[in-house]
Amino acid sequence: MLNQALRTLDGEVIINMGFFLHDLHKQIEQLHQAQVSNYRRKPFVVYRGQGLSKTDFDQLSKTIGGLLSFNNFLSTSIKQEKSLEFTYNALGDPDKVCVLFVITIDPNIGTTPFASIGDFSYFEGEAEILFSMHSVFRVGTIRQVGDKSKLYHEVQLQLTADDDPQLRVLTDRIESEVQGSTGWERLGHLLLKLGQLDKAEELYTVLLEQASDNNDRAHYYHQLGCLKYSQGDYKMAIEYYEKVLEIQEKTLPSNHPDLATSYNNIGAVYMSMGEYSKALSFYEKTLEIFQKTLPSNHPSLATSYSCIGLVYYNMGEYSKALSFYEKTLEIFQKTLPSNHPSLATSYNNIGLVYKNMGEYSKALSFYEKALEIREKTLPSNHPDLATSYNNIGGVYHNMGEYSKALSFYEKALGIREKTLPSNHPSLATSYNNIGGVYYNTKDYSKALTYFERALDIWQRALPANHPNIKTVKESIEICKRAMKK
The missing domain is CATH 1.25.40.10 (Tetratricopeptide repeat domain)
Structure with missing residues (x-):
């Protein structure tokens, strides 16, 4: 049940069994440290047999030379014939591809912990080696083997070192983009980053029910508001953001930056709903806080000017829109490199205003500046x-x-x-x-x-x-x- 929850990102089960996840990982770590000398510093091979969906197998086939991670506890065996029994279980299933993973382990390098659990396993005689969650492997060759009645694909994997350069770059990037003070927060951010909005909602809903103080509740309401906004459910996004604001207005000083964020979020939702006067009201509250608390060339001020410019643009008040967009551009030109994407956005916005004012040559000039940056810096x-x-x-x-x-x-x-x-x-x-x-x-x-x-x-x-x-x-x-x- 636990591995199923990890594979499908079942938030409720993962949260409720969090203590077990922690204890099992720690036990594998302890066994790994106690057993590592038994391997005599020599590489060895373990096997895992299973059926993969055709979609998953196609994706795997495209990652030869790349990295593969299992988001569950991974059971393997040192006995090839025992693993092949699991491979053959997928025979006859038209939606499955029979696979035998052949995994080479070098005990001399630092890796995700693994341990022999033959003495503890319910299944005797499997000679089981259990890897902790999120073990990462380098994908080697993939070849079809066996006779006509029992064809399967043999996939060579190499357990990667913790200091593998490609893995380190990937890990650092993920850590920089998926932050949070707790593991649950980081998991929620990761789910949002992966576009797993339903799973993220499930996780945050459970965390909200278990929250014991207003700071936590405000954070989870905020995340649910972001999620609903991404889904286009603007009514629910407003409800969640207003719950955040209700907590913050009771507990924070009137010029606190978190209040500015909440005002801005609500303004953005009203903007998307086409309710421009309400959007303007909230954006102006954001700007008022930023003007009191930030230096005059701060990027958040530039963003705030841009949001207000967009409202005026949509209201047809083009001279006001142009004024705010030019304030944004002035900050960006002072603080950003000449090919920065935010500069392109700023040029684009000014072009929009000129277009609607009927000044097409000026509009085209600004649009082309934006396009020049984007063609140099963005994928096609x-x-x-x-x-x-x-x-x-x-x-x-x-x-x-x-x-x-x-x-x-x-x-x-x-x-x-x-x-x-x-x-x-x-x-x-x-x-x-x-x-x-x-x-x-x-x-x-x-x-x-x-x-x-x-x-x-x-x-x-x-x-x-x-x-x-x-x-x-x-x-x-x-x-x-x-x-x-």
């Missing part, structure tokens, strides 16, 4: 590149250069179709824009197709009163009338 399918292509397409669209507009819109759509879920609002934006080009070139049939795709997504992803839904419905009706003429 990065969503920010899609944004740049989309925006440049928009300028050409407004200038009446429809073939150029369509070319850039299609570049944006190509990235978004490869990287986003099929109901993502940004896909709807691309469909809507391409529909607009086809409408302007009087290809009403194609225009209608793209507008309807946009509407289908926006109706599922946005509140019913969102302005995008109203606009695309109007475009559909105009198209239908044009087709009847």
